Structures are given as structure tokens and as C-alpha cells.
Amino acid sequence: MAPGQRAGAAAATESKMARYSKAIRSLLATSLGLPGMQDLLAKELPEEGTDYRYTFYDEDPIPQNRLAFGDPRRYEIESHQFRVVKNIDDSYGLELNFQHETMSGSSPWYAVPGPDGPLQVMSGATIRERRNQADAGVRFLRGDWSHRAAVGYSSENDYVARYGSYSVERESADSLRVTSWGVSYSNDDVTPTDAREFGRVESADRDALSGSLSVTQVLSRNTVLQGGVSLTRQSGFLSDPYKLVWIGGAVIAENRPDERRMLTWTARLRHFVEGPEAALTMDYRYFRDDWDVAAHTLDISWKQPIGETWEVIPSVRYHAQSAPDFYAPYFLSQPGGIHWSSDYRLGTFGALSYRLHARLKGEKWSLSMGAEYYDSDESLALATPHFDSPGLVSFWRLSAALRFRY
Amino acid sequence: MKFSPWWTDWRRLALLIALFALSACAHVEPWERGRLAQSRMALVEDPLLSAMNDHVYTAKEAASGGAGPAGGGCGCN
Numbered sequence: 001m002a003p004g005q006r007a008g009a010a011a012a013t014e015s016k017m018a019r020y021s022k023a024i025r026s027l028l029a030t031s032l033g034l035p036g037m038q039d040l041l042a043k044e045l046p047e048e049g050t051d052y053r054y055t056f057y058d059e060d061p062i063p064q065n066r067l068a069f070g071d072p073r074r075y076e077i078e079s080h081q082f083r084v085v086k087n088i089d090d091s092y093g094l095e096l097n098f099q100h101e102t103m104s105g106s107s108p109w110y111a112v113p114g115p116d117g118p119l120q121v122m123s124g125a126t127i128r129e130r131r132n133q134a135d136a137g138v139r140f141l142r143g144d145w146s147h148r149a150a151v152g153y154s155s156e157n158d159y160v161a162r163y164g165s166y167s168v169e170r171e172s173a174d175s176l177r178v179t180s181w182g183v184s185y186s187n188d189d190v191t192p193t194d195a196r197e198f199g200r201v202e203s204a205d206r207d208a209l210s211g212s213l214s215v216t217q218v219l220s221r222n223t224v225l226q227g228g229v230s231l232t233r234q235s236g237f238l239s240d241p242y243k244l245v246w247i248g249g250a251v252i253a254e255n256r257p258d259e260r261r262m263l264t265w266t267a268r269l270r271h272f273v274e275g276p277e278a279a280l281t282m283d284y285r286y287f288r289d290d291w292d293v294a295a296h297t298l299d300i301s302w303k304q305p306i307g308e309t310w311e312v313i314p315s316v317r318y319h320a321q322s323a324p325d326f327y328a329p330y331f332l333s334q335p336g337g338i339h340w341s342s343d344y345r346l347g348t349f350g351a352l353s354y355r356l357h358a359r360l361k362g363e364k365w366s367l368s369m370g371a372e373y374y375d376s377d378e379s380l381a382l383a384t385p386h387f388d389s390p391g392l393v394s395f396w397r398l399s400a401a402l403r404f405r406y
Numbered sequence: 407m408k409f410s411p412w413w414t415d416w417r418r419l420a421l422l423i424a425l426f427a428l429s430a431c432a433h434v435e436p437w438e439r440g441r442l443a444q445s446r447m448a449l450v451e452d453p454l455l456s457a458m459n460d461h462v463y464t465a466k467e468a469a470s471g472g473a474g475p476a477g478g479g480c481g482c483n
Contacts, residue, residue: 053454057462081454097457131480159480176434210471216449221438226449230471264472268449272441279446287469295469303446311446321468346468370455376466393466401454 070122075105108391110244111329118329204237295321344391350380
């Protein structure tokens with residue numbers, strides 16, 4: 001380009017810049033880099049900072065008219081999460097995450113026939129345990145490519161997971177599209193408590209290998225869409241060692257297949273609504289597997305700024321799933337196949353979740369508070385449920401979070 | 407239902423390809439991307455909240471995945 005042409009192009013750019021807000025001109029002044037787009041596009045490292053989040057999770061007790069025996073009080077979990085992001089230079093960045101949870105309460109074991117439908121049997125003794133999880137990741141940029149590798153470890157008294165992942169993203173020349181590929185692997189050990197006393201498996205392991213592909217596309221100045229697909233293969237001991245099944249009066253351990261192949265399709269939309277200056281977010285996932293589970297999940301949020309410093313985010317999530325053939329709350333006679341489970345989480349049901357978050361933002365920090373109520377029920381299912389599942393859960397979740405940016 | 411891998415699920419694959427082929431026609435100049443750069447427009451605005459959401463819902467439902475590379479499991483019951 002000749003110097004005269006260059007000057008003309010610069011003048012045209014200046015003219016366009018003048019039409020935009022001060023904030024956007026400020027962004028343009030920094031070589032057209034858009035700091036908020038590092039999540040969307042691949043040429044930027046994440047913002048440096050430290051995050052802390054506290055969550056209190058509390059399940060509603062099993063109603064007395066659906067309880068056969070056991071402790072009706074269900075799980076309470078307190079969780080502390082920490083995250084640190086530090087960039088070494090313009091090309092390398094580190095991420096560290098740590099999570100500590102304490103859990104207490106009783107858990108559904110199995111269901112028995114009752115006069116008006118299945119009744120839930122809960123574990124009698126209160127379960128108390130802790131879980132610690134740590135993972136570390138490194139991200140590095142090479143031209144239009146961004147790479148991320150991470151390893152992690154999770155430990156509780158009866159379960160250990162070791163996992164790793166690698167993903168790579170490539171940004172298109174016009175910076176309007178990012179294509180991402182990822183693989184992850186997890187190796188988990190299961191060592192149930194009181195195994196001999198209750199006839200549980202004493203030690204077992206399972207593996208999971210997953211691959212994913214996604215494409216993120218800027219559709220307009222207000223809209224971004226991401227589509228993705230992932231495949232996961234789990235193998236090994238995939239049963240829950242604490243779950244039991246009532247079969248013709250006998251109570252035995254559940255027995256799930258030792259392999260599971262899972263498929264997800266996802267679509268994520270972000271749309272800026274010009275009048276209220278709000279963001280509408282919609283996440284949809286279609287899931288199915290070779291156990292005959294199919295599920296639809298839709299999560300919608302409205303992120304509304306109020307003044308310069310506040311933001312309010314109401315959101316709703318709907319999930320509906322169908323049950324595998326080997327699921328029933330109980331079996332009056334020996335099932336035809338070799339697998340059986342009465343774990344309510346495999347049943348046909350739907351769940352609605354309502355959330356409200358509020359966030360106060362400073363220049364380098366933010367404080368947010370949030371609440372969620374989650375309710376699952378057979379009547380919310382899309383498929384016709386064949387059974388009542390008395391163990392279906394409802395819970396409250398309250399959280400508070402602090403974020404600092406360097 | 408018989409399981410078949412995603413590449414044989416032609417209808418969804420065709421829909422996805424058509425959607426992105428159409429979207430490729432769009433052109434947004436760099437100076438028009440200010441709104442997209444706002445943090446509330448990020449695909450994952452709060453990684454800790456997203457991780458906690460995945461953890462909770464995966465523990466209580468039969469479906470999982472779709473949120474990027476997976477972490478390890480847990481003995482959640």
C-alpha cells in the first residue's frame with residue numbers, strides 16, 4: 001500500500017471510530033485487541049486474577065409418605081473453590097484450581113413396593129466425607145493457534161480420580177471463527193467404605209476417554225454462536241457401589257454394564273440486546289448413549305447491568321431424560337437381562353432449576369451472590385415415565401464469590 | 407434405542423454445517439466487536455461457577471459432557 005493510500009485508510013478508520021463509544025475507541029487504541037474476547041477467540045491469554053467461590057448445597061429431605069425406612073435427611077455440601085491465573089509472558093499462561101468439599105447426610109439405597117407406589121429406603125447412618133480436587137493447566141499461543149494442557153487429581157475417602165486433557169484452538173484469518181479440538185482422559189479408583197460388612201466390591205477402577213470438536217462463529221456485531229460435538233467412552237466398574245436393588249424380595253447390589261459410549265451435541269448462543277444493554281445466553285445440549293439414555297438440557301440466562309456497577313442475572317434451566325432398559329425402582333421378578341439398577345438418577349424425569357445472581361463490580365474486583373432452587377420430578381419429563389422414582393431430588397444452592405484482577 | 411456415532415447422525419450434522427456455512431457470509435469489522443468483547447458475552451464468563459454447575463448436575467443426572475475437556479469423576483451419591 002502506498003503512503004497516500006495508507007493515510008487515506010487511516011483517515012477512514014478514524015472516521016468510523018468517531019461514531020463509536022469512548023469505551024470502544026479505547027479498545028481500538030490498544031491495537032484492536034479486545035481483552036474480553038480471549039474466551040471466544042484464540043489470540044489472547046486469559047485475564048490474570050484470583051477467584052474464590054463458596055457454595056452451600058442443601059437437598060430437601062425425603063417426604064415421609066415416600067420413605068420406607070432410613071434417615072430422611074439428605075446431603076448437605078459445603079464447597080470452597082480457588083482459582084489463580086498468571087501469565088508468564090505474552091505467549092505462556094498458567095492456571096491453578098483447587099476445590100475442597102465437606103459432605104454429610106444420608107443417601108438413597110433402593111426402593112421397595114408400597115401401597116401407593118415405590119417407597120425409598122435411605123442409608124441409616126449419616127455419611128460424612130471430604131473431597132479435595134486440584135488441577136493445573138498451561139496455555140500457550142503460537143500464531144493463530146492456542147494450546148492448553150492440564151492435569152488434575154481428585155481424592156475422597158472412597159474415590160480417587162486422575163485426569164488430564166489437551167485442547168487446541170485455531171482462529172480464522174478474519175478472527176471471526178475459532179475451531180477447537182480436545183481430548184481428555186480420566187482413570188478412577190473406587191474403594192467403597194465398609195465393603196466387607198455390606199458385601200460391596202472392595203476395589204475397582206474405571207476409565208473415561210473423551211474427544212470433542214467445536215466451532216465458534218461471530219454471526220454479527222451482537223451475536224456469537226458455538227456448535228460442538230463430543231464422544232466419550234467409559235469402561236470398567238460403572239456401577240455405584242452403594243446402590244442396591246430390590247428383586248422379588250431380595251436386596252442385591254446394582255449391576256450396570258461395564259462400558260458406556262456417550263454422545264453430546266451442544267449449541268451455545270450469546271446475543272447482545274441493544275435497548276437494555278443486556279446479554280441473552282442460551283446453552284442447549286442433546287445427550288444420548290448406548291444405555292438408551294437420551295436427554296435434552298436447555299439453560300437460558302439474562303445478564304442485565306444496572307448502572308455502572310451492578311449486574312443482575314436471572315436464569316432458568318430445564319433438563320429431561322429417559323431411562324435405560326435396565327432401570328426400575330424395583331423388580332417384582334428376576335429381570336430378563338443381566339443388568340439392573342434402581343438408582344433414581346437413571347430414571348425418566350425432568351428437572352427445572354431457577355437461579356438468581358447479583359454482581360457488584362469494581363475496576364479490579366467483583367463480588368457476586370447467587371441462589372438456585374432445583375426440582376426434579378417424573379411429571380416434568382418429556383418421555384412418558386413408566387415408574388415413580390421416590391428418590392428424585394430437590395435442592396437449594398447458595399453461593400458467594402470474589403474475583404480480583406491484577 | 408440403538409446407539410450410532412455422531413458421524414452417522416446426518417440430520418444434526420447437516421444442520422450444523424448449514425448453520426456455519428450461512429454464518430460465514432457475515433462480516434463484522436474489528437471496530438464493530440466491542441459488544442462481543444464485554445465479559446457478559448463470554449461463552450464461559452465464570453470458570454468456577456461453570457465447574458460447580460457441571461459438578462452438581464452431573465452428580466444428579468444421567469447425562470454429562472459437552473462443556474469442553476472433562477475432569478475426573480467423583481464418588482458422588
